[in-house]
Amino acid sequence: MSKPLIIAIDGPAASGKGTLARRLAAHYGLRHLDTGLTYRAVAAELLASGEDEPDVAAAVAAASRLDLAAMERDRLAAHDIGEAASKIAVMGELRRALVERQRQFAAEPPGAVLDGRDIGTVVCPDAAAKLFVTAKPEERARRRTEELRGRGQDVDYEAVLEDLKRRDARDMQRADSPLRPADDAHLIDTSAMTIEAAFRAAVAIIDRAVSARSEACPS
């Protein structure tokens, strides 16, 4: 049986990694996991419990109950859930519980595309191809504002920009699994790229990485 094909995609908030990951999964016939939703689902459960201070034990328990197939992207997209997710994402014990679930998902044949903050560095360091997707904060905020307004949310561009910057700083500065490109990741800056152009650039990188890998280790 051939080894599962794993594609790792990381990047800051609203850089377009999820959009790219979904298209790549469809293109290569792989499953897709938005790992941000795993943090959001845990955060949503803690918010619903009404506790003021997030509790590590409660977060780990919520992670162990998590049904990856039942995470609702639309419900979890809410702004306050994203903010709460980035606060609990500093908890090392919670990260270990979620990383375990994410690795199990990735290991199932035929493989998967995972997107998040630490996929290439921590979750799947042996992925066949690693992308680090980024874009200027102003462009990311413009896209996110448009997206949230399209979902009927009344949001202000400046507030969205400030939130993105704050969340990026928290994700880059945390001690455990900070957001950073893996040493062997390929950078894609989508600031001036359409979704289609970003997809084509990613496919070219992945096809090269996969064929270099199969030449190095023929099955």
Ligand SMILES: Nc1ncnc2c1ncn2[C@@H]1O[C@H](COP(=O)(O)OP(=O)(O)OP(=O)(O)O)[C@@H](O)[C@H]1O
């Ligand atoms: N290259 C692009 N050009 C224009 N818009 C884009 C591009 N890529 C993604 N978008 C749009 O930007 C928004 C954010 O994209 P997406 O949700 O894929 O980002 P993300 O990095 O997965 O965000 P998050 O980390 O918050 O989940 C979406 O509305 C998406 O349609």
Ligand SMILES: Nc1ccn([C@@H]2O[C@H](COP(=O)(O)O)[C@@H](O)[C@H]2O)c(=O)n1
């Ligand atoms: N691999 C990951 C994925 C996400 N996070 C944290 O969750 C927050 C929400 O993620 P989105 O991708 O849905 O925006 C994010 O700000 C991170 O703090 C993570 O730590 N690791």
